[in-house]
Amino acid sequence: MAKKKRGLKEEYNxxxxxxxxxxxxxxxxxxxxYVSFEGIKIHNWDRWEDPFRVTVENYVRIQAEKERKFHAxxxxxxxxxxxxxxxxxxxxxxxxxxxxxxxxGEYNAHRLFQYVSRHVPIPAIRFAAFTQSVDExxxxxxxxxxxNNYNKYFQGFHSWKKVSHRHWLMSVIKSFFEDAMTAGxxxxxxxIAFGFEVAFTNILFVTMGSTAMANNDLCYTAVGFTNQxxxxxxxxxxxxxxxxMLEEDPDNAPIVQKxxxxxxxxxxxxxxxxAYILDYVAPKKVVSWKEAFExxxxxxxxxxxxxxxxxFGIRKPLYYExxxxxxxxxxxxxxxxxxxxxxxxxxxxFAPTAEDQVWLEEKYGDTWRxxxxxxxEQQTDPNYERNYPGLPMLCQTCQYPMVxxxxxxIHKTAYRHSEYEGETYHFCSDGCKTIFDDEPDKYKEAWIxxxxxxxxxxxxxxxxxxxxxxxPEDGGDYYESTDYKNFEKWKKMRA
Amino acid sequence: MIFLYVYEQGNPPAxxxxxxxxxxxxxxxxxxxGLYKLNADEAKMTYFDEPFTPQDDRTLAELGIKHKGxxxxxx
Amino acid sequence: MAxxxxxxxxxxxxxxxxxxxxxxxxxxxxxxxxxxxNLEPKENFHYRPIWNRDIKIHDxxxxxxxxxxxxxxxxxxxxxxxTYCYSRADFQSRIKGQFETADRYGLFKNMAPxxxxxxxxxxxxxxxxIFGESIAYMYIGRAAVGTxxxxxxxxQCYDQMGTAQLITRICLELEEQCPTILKDxxxxxxxxxxxxKLRALLExxxxxxxxxxxxxxxxxxxxxxxxxxxxxxxxxxxxxxNDNVYVSFSEFFMExxxxxxxxxxxxxxxxxxxxxxxxxxxxSYVNKWLPLVIEAIKPVLAVFDLPQNGGNGEExxxxxxxxxxxxxxxxxxxLITALPLETTGEVI
Numbered sequence: 001m002a003k004k005k006r007g008l009k010e011e012y013n014x015x016x017x018x019x020x021x022x023x024x025x026x027x028x029x030x031x032x033x034y035v036s037f038e039g040i041k042i043h044n045w046d047r048w049e050d051p052f053r054v055t056v057e058n059y060v061r062i063q064a065e066k067e068r069k070f071h072a073x074x075x076x077x078x079x080x081x082x083x084x085x086x087x088x089x090x091x092x093x094x095x096x097x098x099x100x101x102x103x104x105g106e107y108n109a110h111r112l113f114q115y116v117s118r119h120v121p122i123p124a125i126r127f128a129a130f131t132q133s134v135d136e137x138x139x140x141x142x143x144x145x146x147x148n149n150y151n152k153y154f155q156g157f158h159s160w161k162k163v164s165h166r167h168w169l170m171s172v173i174k175s176f177f178e179d180a181m182t183a184g185x186x187x188x189x190x191x192i193a194f195g196f197e198v199a200f201t202n203i204l205f206v207t208m209g210s211t212a213m214a215n216n217d218l219c220y221t222a223v224g225f226t227n228q229x230x231x232x233x234x235x236x237x238x239x240x241x242x243x244x245m246l247e248e249d250p251d252n253a254p255i256v257q258k259x260x261x262x263x264x265x266x267x268x269x270x271x272x273x274x275a276y277i278l279d280y281v282a283p284k285k286v287v288s289w290k291e292a293f294e295x296x297x298x299x300x301x302x303x304x305x306x307x308x309x310x311x312f313g314i315r316k317p318l319y320y321e322x323x324x325x326x327x328x329x330x331x332x333x334x335x336x337x338x339x340x341x342x343x344x345x346x347x348x349x350f351a352p353t354a355e356d357q358v359w360l361e362e363k364y365g366d367t368w369r370x371x372x373x374x375x376x377e378q379q380t381d382p383n384y385e386r387n388y389p390g391l392p393m394l395c396q397t398c399q400y401p402m403v404x405x406x407x408x409x410i411h412k413t414a415y416r417h418s419e420y421e422g423e424t425y426h427f428c429s430d431g432c433k434t435i436f437d438d439e440p441d442k443y444k445e446a447w448i449x450x451x452x453x454x455x456x457x458x459x460x461x462x463x464x465x466x467x468x469x470x471x472p473e474d475g476g477d478y479y480e481s482t483d484y485k486n487f488e489k490w491k492k493m494r495a
Numbered sequence: 496m497i498f499l500y501v502y503e504q505g506n507p508p509a510x511x512x513x514x515x516x517x518x519x520x521x522x523x524x525x526x527x528x529g530l531y532k533l534n535a536d537e538a539k540m541t542y543f544d545e546p547f548t549p550q551d552d553r554t555l556a557e558l559g560i561k562h563k564g565x566x567x568x569x570x
Numbered sequence: 571m572a573x574x575x576x577x578x579x580x581x582x583x584x585x586x587x588x589x590x591x592x593x594x595x596x597x598x599x600x601x602x603x604x605x606x607x608n609l610e611p612k613e614n615f616h617y618r619p620i621w622n623r624d625i626k627i628h629d630x631x632x633x634x635x636x637x638x639x640x641x642x643x644x645x646x647x648x649x650x651x652x653t654y655c656y657s658r659a660d661f662q663s664r665i666k667g668q669f670e671t672a673d674r675y676g677l678f679k680n681m682a683p684x685x686x687x688x689x690x691x692x693x694x695x696x697x698x699x700i701f702g703e704s705i706a707y708m709y710i711g712r713a714a715v716g717t718x719x720x721x722x723x724x725x726q727c728y729d730q731m732g733t734a735q736l737i738t739r740i741c742l743e744l745e746e747q748c749p750t751i752l753k754d755x756x757x758x759x760x761x762x763x764x765x766x767k768l769r770a771l772l773e774x775x776x777x778x779x780x781x782x783x784x785x786x787x788x789x790x791x792x793x794x795x796x797x798x799x800x801x802x803x804x805x806x807x808x809x810x811x812n813d814n815v816y817v818s819f820s821e822f823f824m825e826x827x828x829x830x831x832x833x834x835x836x837x838x839x840x841x842x843x844x845x846x847x848x849x850x851x852x853x854s855y856v857n858k859w860l861p862l863v864i865e866a867i868k869p870v871l872a873v874f875d876l877p878q879n880g881g882n883g884e885e886x887x888x889x890x891x892x893x894x895x896x897x898x899x900x901x902x903x904x905l906i907t908a909l910p911l912e913t914t915g916e917v918i
Contacts, residue, residue, distance in 0.1 A: 014738050015739075021698060023773045024773075025769060025773040026776070026777050056658075057666075061659045064655040068656075107611075111711075111720070114708050114712035114724065130727065131728075133711070141651045144605060148604065151588060152583035157588070158585060159589050159590060161588075162590070165611055166614060171614075171616070182616075182621075182627060184620065333507075337508060390510045393502075401508035403507040411505065413507040415502075417565070442620060443617070445617050452614070469589075
């Protein structure tokens with residue numbers, strides 16, 4: 001006799017949402033204490049569905065298959081010493097930044113999604129969110145294991161933990177993820193699943209991935225490909241979560257709009273590091289930041305994604321016009337300051353070579369010739385004091401050094417400030433000031449490295465490199481580094 | 496100790512300097528002169544975007560400089 | 571400058587692992603250690619959670635137990651993501667094989683009606699119990715400190731969702747004989763007097779914000795009674811009803827139980843060794859939850875006393891408590907000198 005026939009959808013419901021029940025011995029507000037304070041109204045928790053219909057059974061099977069492949073590649077890379085296949089070890093300066101940024105980012109996302117799944121009582125979102133939490137643990141572990149291949153032969157990876165939690169530049173990304181982790185459950189979900197993953201994942205994996213591949217970086221390519229196969233689930237969750245909030249109640253739209261404004265700007269600023277990598281660090285360049293921005297942010301996000309949300313009363317994120325104006329600026333602004341701080345960095349920096357400059361001129365044309373080439377000329381003058389002489393002023397919100405220019409005047413550094421409770425707070429942009437002004441009690445508590453160092457909270461000044469987890473040979477100019485010399489030597493030895 | 500940000504136009508980012516608000520301008524201008532290789536007496540400055548006219552015998556506090564103030568060298 | 575090569579010179583690594591691995595007190599770090607140790611942020615937090623300004627992003631003071639270095643904890647099973655997936659994929663293959671065998675021989679279809687009647691009494695209800703625990707473990711994972719500890723909680727949470735799904739699938743196999751098995755089970759869970767103490771207990775576990783207390787309450791007490799009772803003692807009942815399919819699936823549940831019990835035992839041992847004050851704290855968890863759990867489970871024992879089962883629920887419970895609770899909490903860990911049950915003579 002045949003078993004009772006039922007659709008996949010109904011069966012999936014029995015495996016997931018039907019497990020849930022409404023508590024009655026503990027009040028709903030005690031069981032879900034954070035579900036209402038953000039103001040999001042959900043009328044029908046059950047209406048939403050996980051489009052992937054992941055079950056524990058199919059998840060562990062699929063992931064085990066992926067893991068077997070990934071770890072075989074990882075071991076092979078180690079055995080074959082594939083780091084010597086790189087176009088140039090200079091590419092690894094990008095990977096050091098990636099390690100400082102991504103390992104801790106993935107780990108924090110893992111913990112954030114534990115929280116989201118516990119506190120958002122929408123069954124479909126809950127299971128997908130917890131699965132994402134497990135995925136993020138996968139990503140950090142695989143990256144840590146894989147990058148040990150580089151750590152074995154090169155500087156700058158050996159203390160990524162100290163670097164990502166203490167180094168003055170890494171507070172950019174640390175504060176980004178901690179911002180999401182300290183938000184309410186719906187904002188945390190919107191921030192990472194939508195603001196970060198949906199809007200910015202393509203630029204991270206596609207452009208960085210193709211650039212890594214062009215530079216024969218098997219590690220990043222391996223981890224990029226396998227992570228991306230999980231990200232498609234995360235992006236779908238982000239899209240579904242935003243739609244759920246917007247469709248459930250029109251009152252949710254202004255709240256969601258505020259989050260999209262904030263997390264678009266927060267993510268965009270954080271991605272300055274990617275702009276630097278694409279335009280400067282990559283020995284063999286594939287796509288410029290400006291081109292990537294046009295393709296993935298302007299076309300796909302601003303004119304695609306946000307168009308689809310118009311029907312819910314959502315407009316493009318605040319200050320998106322400024323991001324567009326800045327597309328031929330930020331990689332250069334970042335590179336110029338990073339060039340000057342290599343003595344206090346965990347990676348090597350360098351001025352663009354003649355070959356780099358030809359490419360930069362081709363990609364950036366007039367702004368390159370009129371502005372950035374001149375700046376580099378000035379900054380590489382033998383009489384110019386390369387090492388930045390102290391601690392840079394940082395934006396209270398994004399925590400980048402204050403190097404960004406006024407939207408309407410490329411030559412004028414932008415300054416914004418707010419007074420709150422008798423104290424002054426500074427910002428690099430209207431976007432960062434608006435974020436602070438909306439939640440000053442949160443952002444006033446930012447751990448601003450320059451202030452903490454000067455207040456003696458990072459140990460004695462002469463021991464700062466050690467505090468940050470930096471060996472003397474980690475920083476300095478790439479072309480004078482042991483990494484460069486070893487790479488050249490090893491390549492010859494292998495040949 | 497207070498923090499003072501000092502920005503030289505065209506040369507971002509500003510420096511974050513720990514300063515004693517009771518220091519006289521005469522002392523402090525040496526610091527700026529050394530850091531930016533300029534003669535502070537001849538430099539044109541603003542405090543935030545307001546005109547700033549220092550006097551050697553006044554303290555930074557007396558000149559209106561506060562914690563996390565922004566001093567700009569604009570010419 | 572050209573490098574002069576020496577004969578036999580080889581490309582030697584500068585180091586074998588990350589520098590911070592020296593902080594882990596092991597002889598030689600394994601892949602599990604490298605994948606796990608020291609991932610959790612400990613310092614320089616930027617903001618306070620807007621949902622609870624009294625705590626830090628990762629906060630050691632959420633639990634009453636204390637530890638000098640939470641990162642020293644090691645999962646005895648040494649599961650990190652890759653090995654977790656390998657282990658559970660293999661586990662799922664075995665389950666799949668078991669379903670296929672059962673299908674081939676019609677084991678579910680031909681299950682004795684008396685056994686079907688027994689299973690429908692408790693199994694669909696356990697589906698909700700275990701799912702409720704998984705929600706508790708979402709919180710425990712987030713609140714716990716120490717990467718290896720929260721990693722165990724994360725896997726346990728996912729396992730519990732898997733276990734709730736496995737129970738669902740077993741129940742679906744019995745739909746022919748009992749078309750409303752899942753619906754009835756949920757109704758029992760919500761309304762049936764027999765299960766209300768258990769549901770009240772579980773809902774309270776779900777809002778137990780001291781995460782170490784929640785781990786002890788579930789893994790050393792509630793599950794230490796529930797799993798052996800229904801997936802070990804119940805197998806004798808199944809045999810009595812000429813059934814072996816329930817028996818063959820029971821081992822899967824016991825395996826999941828072993829994982830959580832083993833890591834929790836290791837965790838308690840680490841905490842007891844770390845400082846003597848932890849003993850009183852953990853003992854207070856036990857003294858609070860053990861009587862509550864026993865009281866919540868007693869009404870459910872009726873299923874053992876059904877005429878076809880000819881068992882004795884009270885006796886089964888006592889055996890389970892002796893074997894799984896007393897032996898660990900009193901004898902091995904010496905957390906308490908006697909079970910509260912014995913000291914008071916009666917609990918309810």
